[in-house]
Amino acid sequence: MQPIQANDVQNALDQLIGKDLYLHLETTNGAYANHNNESVLTVNAYIRNGKVTPLSGKIMGIGPFRVGLKIELGWIYAEGLTHWEIDSEGRLLLAGHDQEGRLAVALQLSSSPFDV
Numbered sequence: 001m002q003p004i005q006a007n008d009v010q011n012a013l014d015q016l017i018g019k020d021l022y023l024h025l026e027t028t029n030g031a032y033a034n035h036n037n038e039s040v041l042t043v044n045a046y047i048r049n050g051k052v053t054p055l056s057g058k059i060m061g062i063g064p065f066r067v068g069l070k071i072e073l074g075w076i077y078a079e080g081l082t083h084w085e086i087d088s089e090g091r092l093l094l095a096g097h098d099q100e101g102r103l104a105v106a107l108q109l110s111s112s113p114f115d116v
Contacts (some may be wrong), residue, residue, distance in 0.1 A: 003063075004063065008084075010059050012086060016054055017056060021051070021109045024052060025107050026045065055072065083097060089112070
């Protein structure tokens, strides 16, 4: 993955508008948060292979970035994104890593289901 260049990610998002896609969205501070300090609440949100058809998509911020996808009945939103790539299968992969390189957030879009 490479550091986000907002214009490149926006161009990739624009190519996905109106397409039926599979969504992977994950946020976590991981077990390492509680492992290092028992008073820290471990949190996580996860969805894999949710079907969405974005009506619009936008990347905002100066880094870390946030991406919002407008869908028919609302919004999908991820904040704290730092890196991105389009992989060999044409999937848009966005991730946010903390100062130590650990994954904190992932937003991925694909025209075919992700492995389960």
